[in-house]
Amino acid sequence: MHLTIVNPNTTITMTHTIGEAARAVAAPGTRIEAVNPDSGPASIEGYYDEVFSIPGMLAEMRARPHADAFVIACFDDTGLDAARSLVKVPVIGIGEAAMHMATLLATKFSVVTTLAVSVPALEHNVHKYGFAHRCARVRACEVPVLELENPASDARSRISAEIARAKADDRAEAIVLGCAGMADLAAALSAEHGLPVIDGVASAVKLAESLHGLGMKTSKVGGYAPPRPKTYSGAFASAAVSTED
Amino acid sequence: MHLTIVNPNTTITMTHTIGEAARAVAAPGTRIEAVNPDSGPASIEGYYDEVFSIPGMLAEMRARPHADAFVIACFDDTGLDAARSLVKVPVIGIGEAAMHMATLLATKFSVVTTLAVSVPALEHNVHKYGFAHRCARVRACEVPVLELENPASDARSRISAEIARAKADDRAEAIVLGCAGMADLAAALSAEHGLPVIDGVASAVKLAESLHGLGMKTSKVGGYAPPRPKTYSGAFASAAVSTED
């Protein structure tokens, strides 16, 4: 299968890291393509940045009619519902992917994300997905997204310290890493803390492979029905969908 | 006060109608400015259209640092959280406005919106706002948004029929009209059906005036903290916020 992973931010090195993390877990027959839009923010930290990443992300998706499934590689699950309205193939967000996996392995999990400004958006997703009684707490380690790419930063130790607090104070039985940029840390942190530490990129690759393997597609009845054809103006004229779609 | 109402779609006639509806209820000292973005969809019907309306909507907001408050005039409350992250003044969505007003007048309400494709997005908002036990049902009358502007359509009779069903079948005590384009129908439908029929545009104008009158501003602690300065690329380079903001 052809699996396109869209990093919604414009930081190419992060896209590369995400692609590597995806390839590391992909099944033999899965061709991973990791892309990012040309336009938008260099990182997504809170509600404002999300907005400007989605049109470019959807453009990348429209440009890939041959993709068998898509993964949205931002823990906010940026633009997930719109993406599902656009295409017929499965679309998986890394945030939901990690949380679903967590509920299959533990009765209660905590999320460790980057900055406090992102916590309400993630709490909102927890509520939306129905996991409010399974998610003990969404925690921020106060490391900016792009600092995760900096090997000289104290990102890893801050994340590890927050996991320790989640285990002790939240009685978390599993940890969900709340940023695509943390993908490479999951295995070591899991060994260190003695509980599942779950990365969304890897989780989403597996869920996308699963749905494709089952021949399942996004429902086109109801909320994800194709957008009605209409005039799109200005910079977004190209976003109009044709009646054939 | 200067109150800017942003219709997130690009249909100027609808913006005009919304502006008139707003002026009809505005307090003497309120100057209503109704605007819409140049780029984006002609109407917003479901998750996909929402995405392309928000960047232009936020651009209109950034261009109006003198506004004392903003209203987002789409019943989906399109981009509401991002807008609150951008500005310090109050921002009100017409969907939330109408629902809050409904809970002050009745123990249970139903929403009557345009198309079935929008129902899940609105149900999601109901859940997000906490009104799931107060909202009996979100109903679609299957009238496209722009058809509301066509006096020859059967839009009014379809909406009225749906209200009758909500009163009888949902035991709704109040009705929330689920589209900015229905603003002019509220009073007549309320008289016809003998219960409050609530328009979001008018409701949002009043809530915006209220918050401004109280000197209240959007919280800048937590989820609506100002976006961290960062590189914005391509079409959205202009969306970057400066450190002074």
Next chain:
Amino acid sequence: MHLTIVNPNTTITMTHTIGEAARAVAAPGTRIEAVNPDSGPASIEGYYDEVFSIPGMLAEMRARPHADAFVIACFDDTGLDAARSLVKVPVIGIGEAAMHMATLLATKFSVVTTLAVSVPALEHNVHKYGFAHRCARVRACEVPVLELENPASDARSRISAEIARAKADDRAEAIVLGCAGMADLAAALSAEHGLPVIDGVASAVKLAESLHGLGMKTSKVGGYAPPRPKTYSGAFASAAVSTED
């Protein structure tokens, strides 16, 4: 418009303070009348006191058929549903008013009220209104209601300390002041702590003005239908409503 604010307790000095707080935010055309019943408790602290404040409060309302809207100036929203059953005009409780406003300004708020005995009643209201996922915690500063009227008390410093704890420990983004007697403290505490501090009296005045300005009235279908005429005996014979009402 004529806006009657009923302080359900019998402390006239508190009624005066509430009236002043209301007039300070009222629109030019709003005539504020602040009243309290002759009979009932001097302050309302918990479930028991509420009961004895409501009959007198409703009597004040019945005596004012000319009022365009009512505000119930106790943070417990004492007798709110009964008041809405009695009159056709809008009725707003200061507790609900402040909480609704908080959700328009922040993703999460905490309440700071007077005594621990009132906390369960307020938590119950939070649950009833649907804000359980938006209200981080209801906190008591352990200052009795009437002590708020005593300039020599340490009330202000206790409230401020509790706000600091709510900001740090609850990650509250806004604070709701949980007593009518705290109305005059909101602005200064907001400046001190750098987040919205919301007073219910001012909030309720604005919501009442808003609903009146929109021509909205309480629904008379369902739970707020007029009471059926029936015999009322003894001290409450005067509470019977006539068939014309």
Next chain:
Amino acid sequence: MHLTIVNPNTTITMTHTIGEAARAVAAPGTRIEAVNPDSGPASIEGYYDEVFSIPGMLAEMRARPHADAFVIACFDDTGLDAARSLVKVPVIGIGEAAMHMATLLATKFSVVTTLAVSVPALEHNVHKYGFAHRCARVRACEVPVLELENPASDARSRISAEIARAKADDRAEAIVLGCAGMADLAAALSAEHGLPVIDGVASAVKLAESLHGLGMKTSKVGGYAPPRPKTYSGAFASAAVSTED
């Protein structure tokens, strides 16, 4: 034990019926005293009537310091929290009693009450008690409370028809009768429809006997702590509680 049942309305014949229903199920050692206040409404139908029944009801309770437990015999559980604040012994509402019993016998129940005006108050109680996922629906048979006392009315057939609808349409496994005046119908309707039909008066008698038998008392920590002594004015001066209480 001495068990005082307070019918909060002033209809003596109904108090008599309630007393008989209670005595029919009481344990040998239980002395049932059924009383009603002198002042208040002849029946309780909706939020307004509730208010005027509670002060008299609490006066009856204050006058009986020798009671070992109290039952509030109105399905709205009128004044239940205030009553618990007043006394140290257990207080049981017939609405909560019947619903608790229902959840011990079936996975899902429906309530059949008198008038539609009472439905929102009962739905609110269902939500407050935590049974929203266990209560399929609150139904009204549109029989006024006092009509239940009229043997010539069609009350029984209307209630039976509503039970049939609850069984077929709500998939209810048990029925809760939503009015004290229906107490005498439970056994026959249960036999007729082949599922548990639960009366609140009988249920509450048993729960009160249970708590007394266990030596359990109402918690005086938190929400039901004794009211702080304070001035009560006018008609309610006698409602003030002393410091010794």
Next chain:
Amino acid sequence: MHLTIVNPNTTITMTHTIGEAARAVAAPGTRIEAVNPDSGPASIEGYYDEVFSIPGMLAEMRARPHADAFVIACFDDTGLDAARSLVKVPVIGIGEAAMHMATLLATKFSVVTTLAVSVPALEHNVHKYGFAHRCARVRACEVPVLELENPASDARSRISAEIARAKADDRAEAIVLGCAGMADLAAALSAEHGLPVIDGVASAVKLAESLHGLGMKTSKVGGYAPPRPKTYSGAFASAAVSTED
């Protein structure tokens, strides 16, 4: 009445203690029979042990067609739904019994159980019963079940310390003891901490007596309908129910 209490574990001394606790509160006409299965675990600590206690427990129930009601004396309410499917008489779990009683005495309670491994199963029950907003926290005192039988252990002091924390930190107004083996401690701990401390065994005896006294039986419509006759193989061939049952 004949009330059979099944201790689902195989520890006879604990069955004896439970029987004594039950007899201490039983009504004069109640004959208490305390039994336990021959096969299964010596104590139930978490999800795994539960499984192996239920077949034996149900065998004890099938062998007692003369019982008027059953109590399941494990705080996990082990096999409760299956037991209700098997018999027509009432079946009460001690966990649900204690929690129902707690909500009749206090606005908020905490549970103090034995080991952390049991906490998720109990939190699940809290969620299932609808008490998530009434249960402040489920706490473990880290005393194994059978250690409660050892007079030389520090079990009592650990439980007492946990109650103190629940009162201070959770603002619990009542305490539910989360193990049948704690039945004898309730009265002394209640006196010590000044709030209701509720034992499930005693609570369940009273609820069983209540339902029997009311002539109420388990609903046989829906989820507790009798099992359809079918082949049961191997060790469980005896578990097949006949069509007459």
Next chain:
Amino acid sequence: MHLTIVNPNTTITMTHTIGEAARAVAAPGTRIEAVNPDSGPASIEGYYDEVFSIPGMLAEMRARPHADAFVIACFDDTGLDAARSLVKVPVIGIGEAAMHMATLLATKFSVVTTLAVSVPALEHNVHKYGFAHRCARVRACEVPVLELENPASDARSRISAEIARAKADDRAEAIVLGCAGMADLAAALSAEHGLPVIDGVASAVKLAESLHGLGMKTSKVGGYAPPRPKTYSGAFASAAVSTED
């Protein structure tokens, strides 16, 4: 990987069908082993039957220390929590698997299961997993489990009719088939009704492969910690787990 699928009932032909359904979707490297216990009921229809299937199911699991993951092939997710307590590898229930998949493809789903007696157990699982706001309704087509194996039955047409009702009346966007015995019908019903029809066996195989592929294991902190070693008596003596496990 070695994936063991345990059909918890004793019907070997059904085990064979399940194994075939699993092999049809398994990845190249997955060896599917489908087993069932020797003892227990021939089909699982409601709470009672569940109990007697679990000990045998767990025995099958204990006997396969080499398995890399387990699937429990009954839609009730029979014994799922106990199974997770027993082993370190992932365990997936087919009910949860299908529901998780449904939420990745649609905003709302309905379940179509066999008999009404199973509906409450499934509704309970929906509530436990957090999908109450995503699951429109659990429907029964009133076809007994083993009748699904009978080609002459009208099972398929009854299921199809129920799907049509779910689409029209529940506004379901996807259908979850509520029995392992329906696995072979999913594709045809999906084509017939034009929306995703999801089978739990196939879904669970893919989730088990996913977790194994990611190297994830069941958390051993908290609720799924290994059972404490203890005496197991009688028929279940062999169920005792050793300290090394």
